[in-house]
Amino acid sequence: MLTLSDVTVRFGSGPGARSALDAVDLEIAEHEIVCVLGPSGSGKSTLLRVVAGLQRPDGGRALLDGADQAAVPVHRRGVGLMFQDHQLFPQRDVAGNVAFGLRMRGASRGEQSARVAELLDLVGLPGAGPRAVAALSGGEQQRVALARALAPRPRLLMLDEPLGQLDRGLRERLVVELRGLFGRLGTTVLAVTHDQGEAFALADRVVVMRDGRIAQTGTPLEVWQRPASAFVARFLGFDNVVPATVKGAWAATVWGPVPVPDGSPEGERTLLVRPAGVRLGDPAGGLRCTVGARAFRGGRVAVTLRPDGGRPPIEAECGLREVPDEGAAVGVSFAAEDVVVLAGGDDTGD
Numbered sequence: 001m002l003t004l005s006d007v008t009v010r011f012g013s014g015p016g017a018r019s020a021l022d023a024v025d026l027e028i029a030e031h032e033i034v035c036v037l038g039p040s041g042s043g044k045s046t047l048l049r050v051v052a053g054l055q056r057p058d059g060g061r062a063l064l065d066g067a068d069q070a071a072v073p074v075h076r077r078g079v080g081l082m083f084q085d086h087q088l089f090p091q092r093d094v095a096g097n098v099a100f101g102l103r104m105r106g107a108s109r110g111e112q113s114a115r116v117a118e119l120l121d122l123v124g125l126p127g128a129g130p131r132a133v134a135a136l137s138g139g140e141q142q143r144v145a146l147a148r149a150l151a152p153r154p155r156l157l158m159l160d161e162p163l164g165q166l167d168r169g170l171r172e173r174l175v176v177e178l179r180g181l182f183g184r185l186g187t188t189v190l191a192v193t194h195d196q197g198e199a200f201a202l203a204d205r206v207v208v209m210r211d212g213r214i215a216q217t218g219t220p221l222e223v224w225q226r227p228a229s230a231f232v233a234r235f236l237g238f239d240n241v242v243p244a245t246v247k248g249a250w251a252a253t254v255w256g257p258v259p260v261p262d263g264s265p266e267g268e269r270t271l272l273v274r275p276a277g278v279r280l281g282d283p284a285g286g287l288r289c290t291v292g293a294r295a296f297r298g299g300r301v302a303v304t305l306r307p308d309g310g311r312p313p314i315e316a317e318c319g320l321r322e323v324p325d326e327g328a329a330v331g332v333s334f335a336a337e338d339v340v341v342l343a344g345g346d347d348t349g350d
C-alpha cells in the first residue's frame with residue numbers, strides 16, 4: 001500500500017550538505033504495522049515527513065496504493081498523523097479535539113458526534129467528550145490524540161514517538177493495547193520510535209535506520225535473533241560484540257576461543273555472543289573472570305564479568321538460583337547456539 005523507492009532528502013548545500021535519507025526503499029503492505037527504529041538523527045522523522053507530504057524528496061518517489069504522491073498535498077493523502085507532543089487543542093474539549101479531522105472534511109454534526117463516541121469507546125475513554133483536555137493525564141491525552149488521528153479513517157496511520165513522553169509502565173501497557181486495537185481495526189501503521197522495546201512489542205516488522213539508510217529490516221524475531229551488523233547488535237543493547245577470526249567451528253577472540261554455529265562464515269568477522277550463551281562455571285575451567293555488577297530483571301539477572309588481564313567485560317545472563325556473588329571468581333565458557341557471526345571488521349557501531 002505504501003512504496004518508497006530510492007527516496008533521498010538532502011539538507012544544506014556544498015561540503016556541509018548531508019543526506020537525511022539516502023536512496024531509501026521501503027514497502028508496507030495493507031494492515032501491516034511497521035516500526036522504524038534508529039538513533040537520533042538517523043532520518044526516522046524525515047521518512048515520515050516525506051510520506052505525509054511535509055517534506056519534498058530531492059530524489060525518488062513515494063507511492064500510496066500505486067499512485068505517486070509528488071503532487072498530492074498533505075490533506076489529500078489520506079494519512080493520519082500523531083506526533084510525540086500530541087498537539088491537542090487546549091481550548092477545545094475532548095470531543096472537539098477528536099472531531100477535528102471530521103469537521104475539516106465537512107462531516108455533519110450527527111456524524112461527528114456518533115464517530116467521536118465510537119472512537120472514545122475504542123480508546124478506552126467512554127463518555128470523556130465534554131472533559132477539558134488540560135484536566136487529562138498524559139496517558140489519557142495520548143489516547144485522545146490517537147482517537148483524533150483515527151477518526152477520519154486514514155488509510156495509513158503514522159505515529160512519531162507516540163508514547164515518548166509517558167513513563168515506562170504506562171508505555172508498556174499502552175503499546176500492547178495499541179497493537180490489539182490496530183489488529184482489530186486492520187489499520188496500516190508506520191511508526192517511528194527510538195525505543196526498541198516499544199518497536200518490538202508493536203511491530204509486525206521493524207526497520208532499523210542508520211545515517212539515512214536502512215541497516216536492517218525483518219520481523220522482530222528475525223532482527224533480534226540475527227542482527228545484520230555490529231551496529232544493529234549494539235543498537236539492540238547487546239554489549240558482547242568483538243572482532244574475531246573464524247575458522248571451522250571456532251573463533252579466536254580477545255576472550256580466547258569461542259565456538260560458532262555450524263556453517264558460519266570464516267575469516268575476519270565480528271562476533272555477537274548473546275548473554276544467555278555465557279556459561280559460568282568453576283574458576284579452574286574456562287576464561288577466569290571476576291563477577292561485577294548484577295542487575296535483577298524479574299526472574300533473570302544480568303551479570304557483568306571482568307576477565308583477568310584487563311580484557312573487555314562480558315555480559316552474562318543467569319537465573320536467580322545460579323547468580324554468583326559480586327566479587328566471586330568464575331570460569332566462563334560460551335555456547336555456540338547463542339553466538340552470531342556478523343559481517344567483517346570495520347563496522348563497530350560507534
Ligand SMILES: Nc1ncnc2c1ncn2[C@@H]1O[C@H](COP(=O)(O)OP(=O)(O)OP(=O)(O)O)[C@@H](O)[C@H]1O
Pocket residue numbers: 011012019020038039040041042043044045046047194
Ligand atoms: N529542516 C532541517 N534542516 C536541516 N537539517 C535537518 C532538518 N531536518 C532534519 N535535519 C537533519 O537530518 C538528519 C535526520 O533527521 P531526522 O529528524 O529525520 O532524524 P531522527 O532519526 O528522526 O532523529 P530523532 O530521533 O532525534 O528525532 C539529522 O542530521 C538532522 O539534523
